[in-house]
Amino acid sequence: MKKYIFNLFILSLLFAFTACDEEFVLEEAPTAEEASFDVATSSKGENYVVFTNNSGGFIKKWDFGNGASAEGSEVEAYFPFEGQYEVTLTVYAEGGSVSSSQTVDITTTDPTICNVEFLELLTGGCDQTEGKTWVIDAERSGHFGVGPPNAAGPDFYAAGANEKEGGGMYNDEYTFILNQYQFVQETNGDIYLNPAQESNFPGAFEPSVGDRKAPYEAPENINFSISENTEGQAVISFNNNGFIGYNTGVNTYTILSISENEMFIRFDDAATPDLSWFHRLIRKGYAPIEAGFSVETSELTATFTNTSLNAESYSWDFGDGSTSVEESPIHTYAQDGTYEVTLTVTAPGQSAEITQEVSVSAAPKVLPFTFEENDTQFGTFGGTVFNVIDNPDPSGANTSARVGEFVKGTEFSFAGLALLLDEAVDFSENTTLSMKIWSPVATNAILKLEAAGDPDTFTEQNVSIPAANEWVELTFDFTGAQNNLRNLVIFADTDNNNGGTFYIDDIAFATESADAITLDLLTGENGKAWMLKPGPGSFGVGPAKGSDEFYPNGADISGERPCLFNDLFIFKTGGQYEYDTQGDIFAEPYMGLDAGCTDDTALEGTDAAAWGPGKHSFSLTPATDIDPAYITVRGTGAFIALPKAYNGGEYGSAPPNMDATVKYEVLDYFKNASGEELSLTIDVSGDGSAFWNFVLVPAN
Known part of the structure; x- marks a missing residue:
């Protein structure tokens, strides 16, 4: 140059x-x-x-x-x-x-003069009589920033994509015309400037993106001149106070690089000589291509989200020999590791590339296996095929979403599944395993445990599958089993060699099951903390018991209200009940506060203080053959899940009634290998037309 x-x-x-x-x-x-x-x-x-x-x-x-x-x-x-x-x-x-x-x-x-390359790149040359218009490259990060004097780039700060939207800079246009070295600065009514220049621009104010914004129309008679600095770099200067982009009180700009479609400039700060500012500009109408992606991993599976700009085609290299041309692919790796993933994107006349490291690791192979959050793959033998799929019959003993499909092979009657666990099964505290199974026939199932690398050291339990075409839960008693057994083997219908499709789920240590709440189940041994179950259907109001049709109508609000879903409702022996906010609450206007998560100290000294953390009392009325169970809390401000709800109404403002009781009907309760849930409902209408409904789970 x-x-x-x-x-x-x-x-x-x-x-x-x-x-x-x-x-x-x-x-x-x-x-x-x-x-x-x-x-x-x-x-x-x-x-x-x-x-x-x-x-x-x-x-x-x-x-x-x-x-x-x-x-x-x-x-x-x-x-x-x-x-x-x-x-x-x-x-x-x-x-x-x-x-x-x-x-x-x-x-x-x-x-x-028409053959000077720099002038042709800057202005479009002699044939482009209307000149060439440049704009700030707002859609890409690094289009604006600051660094030390004479730096090559914005080392101190670089703006993200569209970060300064509304500042008055992104709508500006800068046209260079070769004839007479004319410069047209179109501000569209406003500019973005350094606060130190505020006095030079009447009406300047601080916009939402910081610094200053001011009304300004540039003069029409601006010319530019070109010189060369001691580093051999081109320098553009303007008369009549012409400038580019962010105004720092200077009219001279060093061209660090220029091409047909992009220009990168550096300029001084008139008020702070220890700084240099930077802009990246692009030709008006040019859509620069940029490669980018984010990734989320779950065990060995990576889900890629393409964030590229202005790309029309995509080429992925996952770093394990696999490729894809999808825009946002999902890829499952064969084994743990860190892989270099490269995305190459193209558009007419352009291409861009980005490489990131992606680390994946398989879920630990330890009990329990539920198939809900991971697709644990069992090994097979005898022609058996295994896959994790959606539950084909979510009913009865198993309503979970995902299960293991076990298509039995026909090479021999003992065809089945095997999985080497990461650690031996520890029978020191519990010797009973359970497994849910769906079988096409009433037959048998065998759960076998072998020592790793030594199939002759094993123990197994053979139990009956009592019903066909429905989910049943089986238990396997391994009393006396050794604690060095790691290879889990599953057989089904071993008396026949007819194949068949079986489904399995929830392979775990057996737990005491129950379908009715008792005082011991509610309070545990030394007190038991409950909390709202994260997910849809656990907090809402509707026209019937268990309904959230009025709000939030099936939506999962746990992410919107983390300060509500971390609250602890603690039941202790002796009828003691405690509400623990974990330091924050979901405030609402009836408390005298703006809606949203806030520190629980916001309640202190107000009429709503009783709804803050505190100790109260409770009682449990067990279910009968006719009536459901009820949990009643007593005390000023005592509640479960929602402060404003009480029997027959809702508080419109604080304070709550003194030494009041609130009675909740136990709508459902279960405890089994899948977990434990307590569903409560309260009629706030008094006439059966509106119910608040909550689903609680143990906090630990």
Whole structure:
């Protein structure tokens, strides 16, 4: 680039050759005749003009009408562009000064200026008479930033994509026109500026994106000039206070790089010399391509989200020999590891690439296996096929969403499944395992445990499957089993070699099951903390028991209200009940607070203080053959899940009633290998038309 800039520097200067100095004596004011001058075409070509004045003035200043000037008795001016120029000479003598003007007619544009690469990139060249318009590259990060003086980039801070939207900078346009080195600065009514320049722009104010925004219309008569700094870099300067982008009080910009579609510039800070600012600009209408992606992993599976800009095709290399051309693929790796994933994106005439490291690891192979959050793959033998699928019959003993499908092979009757666990099964505290199974026939199932690498050391339990075509839960008693058994083997229908499709789920240590709440189940051994179950259907109001049709109508609000879903409702022996906020609450207007998560200290000293953390009492009324179970809490501000709900109504404002009781009906309860849930409902209408419903699970 240096040679182009140097040539430009030569072209843009007007060279003056002054005569020898003379000694002058005091005389009368110069006459108009003394300011007359001769005009002649230079031998260099018709775009070079020689101006001569032979008067006795001691200073002779020339204005060539194209933004350039010179001084001397004989000067040569360069007029690269076709047009008429008014050339003015001012002669200074001992007695005063006098001026005269002539019009110079340049009939052709110098073709050599059309071949200067830098000017063509900046302005579009001679053929693009309307010039070339540049805008801030707002959609890509790094389009604006700050760093140390003379840095190559914004080391201190770089703006993210569209970070300064609304600041008054992204709607600006900057047009460079080669003819007469014109610059058109279109602000569209406002600009973005450094706070130190606020006094120079009336009406400046602080926008939501920081710094200052001000109303401003740029003048129409702005020109640019090109020079070269000591580093050989092009420098653009503007007259009439022209500037680009973020105003820092300067009008000179160093071009760090320029191409057909992008330009990267650096400029000083008039108020803070220790800083340099940066902009990346793009040609107006240009849609730069950029590769980008985010990734979420779950065990060995990586889910990729493509965040690329302006791309039309995609090519993924997952780092394990696998590829994809999908926009946002999902890829499952064969084994644990860290892989270099490369995304290459293309658009007409453009391509971009990004590489990131992605780490995956399989779920630990330990009990229990529920298939809900991971797709644990069992090994097979005897022609058996295994897959994790959606539950084909979510009913009865198993309503979970995902299960293992076990298509038994027919190579021999003991075809089945095997899985080497990461650690041996520990029978020191519980010797009973359970497994849910769906079988096409009433037959048998065998659960076998072997020592790793030693199939001759094993123990197994053979139990009956009592019913066909429905889920049943089987238990396997391994009393007396060794604690070095790691290989889990499953057989079904071993008396026959007919194949068949079986489904399995919830392979775990057996737990005591129950379908009715008792005081011991509610309070545990030394007190038991319950909390709202994360997920849809656990907190809501509707026209019937268990319904959330009024709100939130099936939506999962646990992510919106984390301060509600972390609350603890603690039941202790002796009828003690405690509410623990975990330090925050979901505030609502009836408490006198703005809606949203806030520290529980916001309740202190207010009429709603009783709804904060505190200790109360409770009682459990067991279910009968006719009536359901009820949990009643007592005390000022005592509640479960929702402070405003009470029997027959809702509080519209604080404070709550003194020493009140609130009675909740136990709508459902279960405890089994899948977990434990307590469902409560309360009629807040008094007439059975509106019920708040909650699903609680043990906090631990």
